[in-house]
Amino acid sequence: MVILKKKQRSYLNNMKLIGISGVARSGKDLFTTVAQEVLKQHGIKTERFALAYELKSDLKDLIHAKTGIDAFTENTEEKNIIRPLLVAYGDVMRKISDGKYWTQKVEQRLGKSNADVVFITDIRYDHYIEDECAWLQLKQSGKLIHLTKYVMSPMPQGKRFSKNKQTKVYQTAPNEHELVNDPKVRKRADLKIEWEDVSNQVGDITKNPTIVKIVTDALYEINALSNLS
DSSP states (O other), X not given: OOOOOHHHHHHHHHOEEEEXXXXXXXXXXXXXXXXXXXXXXXXXXXXXXXXHHHHHHHHHHHHHHHHOOOTTOOOHHXXXXXXXXXXXXXXXXXXXXXXXXXXXXXXXXXXXXXXXXXXXXXXXXXXXXXXXXXXXXXXXXXXXXXXXXXXXXXXXXXXXXXXXXXXXXXXXXXXXXXXXXXXXXXXXXXXXXXXXXXXXXXXXXXXXXXHHHHHHHHHHHTTTTTTTO
């Protein structure tokens, strides 16, 4: 029989986990930022973790020693240089652990958190039996939200475009990796959200009323507010 330490028992019983999924630039960080602010207004303490943070932490010293690049760089050119190494190492560790290596690292952080709600901002895989989706939903009793971004565009009519009729043009996966895995994760999601791209909006998009309403409604939908507030 496994005996849980007091701190571990506390977070398993009281902490609510919310996983965010979707292809790159679908708005995972935006959703989390807005959600944290909404929950804060209700007196709910939150924290966010990312599996990618653990990956970069593992390779930080090696990458810097060999390339001089910080694994956490925000420079696009530098990101492109080190991305193949990050992806390859991430896949290797997933394979030798049946998908559990990165979630186990995050789980260690959860044991030290005293937040009411924790967001895991990059749930991307549902391949192994105990992969990221299963870890979140079954082992941690968490909820998974999948995001899909779209833009409104003129609807094609024959060889012409109608200026009066608009249609949703959905964001596509930027690479083969996400093209294969994102549909699997979406299928597992407890809540699927489609929202319009507002990245070109002037001002702070985290204050956009439509975005705030979508996020707030989602938090009620998965009982993140009603169960704790």
